[in-house]
Amino acid sequence: MTEPKEKTPETTDHEWDGITEFRNPVPRIFKLSYILTILISVLMWVLLPSWPGVRDIWPGVLGYSSRTTVLEGVEEAKALRQQASAQAGARPLGSILFADNCAACHGYDLAGQTGFPNLIDAAWLWSGTREEIIATIRYGINTDHPDTRYSEMPAFGRDGMLPRAELEAISDYVASLSGPAPDHESAAAVAFDENCSACHGARGSGIAGSGVPVLDDAHWIYGGGTDAILxxxxAGRQGVMPAWESRLNDRQIEELADYLIGAADAQGS
Ligand code: HEC
Ligand code: HEC
Structure with a gap:
């Protein structure tokens, strides 16, 4: 029986006190990848910001910078946000709020109806500035709010201030004011001057921002026919515009004001 001959592995020929070292080289694939990583790292130093220089770090041939990447990301997000709000702008919050809260009285087209003023004609009762519109929406007109706007057309007939015949003549005169040839010399014109112009301005031309309607234009809240005027x-008029302070927040009220201003501008008024 012969012992199977043990295969002696190759040694490195180094020998220390009778101890030899086997030759066990690193597999070629490891050696190659080791060399490759070194080559890649050299390539990276060249391409990307890496070694500190005297003034600044080496910026890299590609000019890449993580700060620029972040800034670009921020810009991109900003652009997306702008795009989103521009899309929302197609149906501004103001128009939604208006449809929900105001259209029942002022109409979906903002053009009003008998008793409820048109909000897109040139005729603002309370001047069309943003502050004034905000105040009107917030406090209302003829409401119980302590800061309400107040507006009342006296009841000349019912309260016995002027006789019926005179009111009829004045009504005809008022109806003629927006027509081609009002007679400013008539007795009715004189009566108007005495009884009405303090609020409605000379010859019904209005007093801007007082809340009192102009009478010599084509815009009417209650109607421009002689019967409606009579x-x-x-009986007088005292239209009530609700106060929205407790129902809408500041931002919503401002959105509404901007929506009204935009709509009025779009009408060219
Ligand atoms: C219940 C009916 C009603 C509702 C609802 C209503 N309004 Fe009015 N509004 C009126 C009346 C009536 C007037 C006119 C009051 C008067 O006779 O002076 C008016 C007047 C106004 C005016 C003043 C116009 C001018 O020429 O100066 C503005 C602005 C206005 N409304 C905006 C709004 C907005 C915005 C909303 C919704 C948040 C709204 N209104 C909801 C009845 C209403
Ligand atoms: C104290 C101020 C005041 C006096 C005086 C006054 N008015 Fe008025 N008048 C108003 C106000 C305010 C309104 C709006 C009421 C409303 O919107 O509810 C109005 C509304 C009217 C309207 C309705 C306009 C519309 O757009 O439908 C007519 C018409 C009118 N007045 C005519 C007259 C005539 C004519 C006289 C004189 C005989 C007169 N007023 C005197 C304050 C006055």
Missing amino acids: ETLH
Whole structure:
């Protein structure tokens, strides 16, 4: 029986006190990848910001910078946000709020209806500045709010201030004011001057921002026919615009004001 001959592995020929070292080289694939990583790292030093220089770090041939990447990301997010709000702008918050809260009285087209003023004509009762519109929406007109706007057309007939015949003549005169040839010399014109112009301005031309309607234009809250005018003179008018302070927040009220201003501008008024 012969012992199977043990295969002696190759040694490195180094020998220390009878101890030899086997030759066990690193597999070629490891050696190659080691060399490759070194080459890649050299390539990276060249391409990307790496070694400190005298003034600044080596910026790299590609000019890459993580700070620029972050800034670009921020810009991109900003652009997306702008795009989103521009899309929302197609249906501004103001128009949604208006449809929900105001259209029942002022109409979905903002053009008003009998008793409720048109909000896109040139005729602002309370001047069309942003502050004034905000105040009107916030406090209302003829409401119980302590800061309410107040507006009342006296009941000349019912309260016995002027006789019926005179009111009829004045109504005809008022109806003629927006027509081609009002007669400013008539007795009715004189009566108007005495009884009405303090609030409605000379010849009904209005007093800007007082809340009192102009009478010599084509815009009417209650109607420009003689009958409607006579009814106004007889029974008076005191339209109520609700106060929205407790129902809408500041931002919503401002959105509404901007929406009204935008809509009025779009009408060219
Ligand atoms: C219940 C009916 C009603 C509702 C609802 C209503 N309004 Fe009015 N609004 C009126 C009346 C009536 C007037 C006119 C008051 C008067 O006779 O002076 C008015 C007047 C106004 C005016 C003043 C116009 C001018 O020429 O100066 C503005 C502005 C206005 N409304 C905006 C709004 C907005 C915005 C909303 C919704 C948040 C709204 N209104 C909801 C009834 C209403
Ligand atoms: C104390 C101020 C005041 C006096 C005086 C006054 N008015 Fe008025 N008048 C108003 C106000 C305020 C309104 C708006 C009421 C409302 O919107 O509810 C109005 C509304 C009217 C309207 C309705 C306008 C519309 O757009 O439908 C007519 C018409 C009118 N007045 C005519 C007259 C005539 C004519 C006289 C004189 C006989 C007169 N007023 C005197 C304050 C006055």
